[in-house]
């Protein structure tokens with residue numbers, strides 16, 4: 001996905017907002033239909049049925065009819081996609097879209113002639129019922145754009161994101177497997193010992209955000225001051241989102257380039273949130289810190305990293321069963337629930353191996369993916385860590 005800053009004229013901005021309103025209306029209708037559904041009832045309407053209902057709604061409401069049918073149909077398609085993600089357990093249940101917060105729409109069946117370059121740093125994209133809208137040509141637009149999504153963030157900035165299937169990044173061919181564990185203090189630990197952390201706001205920015213939020217709580221409803229505070233807050237939050245997005249792009253490209261196989265825990269966002277509390281078989285790791293984790297960071301950081309990875313590596317991501325990855329010693333294979341010196345340190349009481357707890361988990365993930373998990377209890381005879389590199393032959 002390549003995002004560009006869109007620069008609509010005021011009149012075009014109005015027309016874009018109308019598309020957003022239609023897409024939101026249609027999306028929320030679909031949410032409402034699904035909200036009434038309960039297990040055991042007749043299935044809720046699928047995409048085709050909803051399209052038929054959309055046709056009826058367009059016949060009934062002139063304001064809806066005046067909009068682009070494609071924009072409205074795509075909102076339904078996006079919703080169907082979101083429901084599929086929900087049932088697959090990779091995404092949360094699609095929820096209501098709110099005005100000013102989730103503004104956007106998708107356009108498909110884009111032809112090569114619909115995107116053009118006007119000058120060195122100005123491009124234009126043809127938007128149904130709006131016409132040519134300029135955007136900042138900040139980097140090359142990918143070849144073979146199939147669709148694009150137009151969004152307006154809370155600060156009021158418009159973006160267009162062109163979607164072409166990204167060129168898969170070729171495997172380095174070294175046979176190397178890397179395990180990635182989503183940590184807490186650091187966002188992800190690699191089995192190589194490297195830590196990846198999702199950027200957040202700086203301490204100063206966090207303090208400023210907290211201050212603005214306190215001021216907002218006291219500001220009078222409808223006042224100009226309140227509006228200004230809101231926009232300042234939105235700007236800080238947008239900055240954080242941008243940073244995470246960049247991070248996920250860079251980190252996923254790096255992993256895809258450096259390793260043949262990338263192993264991750266087979267967890268979904270909802271599962272992750274649940275595992276903060278832990279279950280009997282699998283007590284939560286870093287319980288307190290995880291409970292404090294904000295859902296947005298989970299979704300936007302880890303989820304996006306894995307998603308981008310899967311786009312880029314075409315079949316080189318392996319999801320492994322997460323059971324015991326945090327309690328098993330990656331050196332000798334003994335599962336020991338108490339092998340935790342602290343939240344951060346794993347120390348095996350059988351063989352004495354000590355390691356950062358997240359890195360230990362990442363190594364278990366790597367070894368499971370490579371088929372090298374130590375099955376038996378009991379370590380090496382010498383009681384020392386054993387260095388087991390995954391064998392490339394197992395990966396083909």
Ligand SMILES: [Zn+2]
Nearest residue numbers: 329332348351
């Ligand atoms: Zn051990």
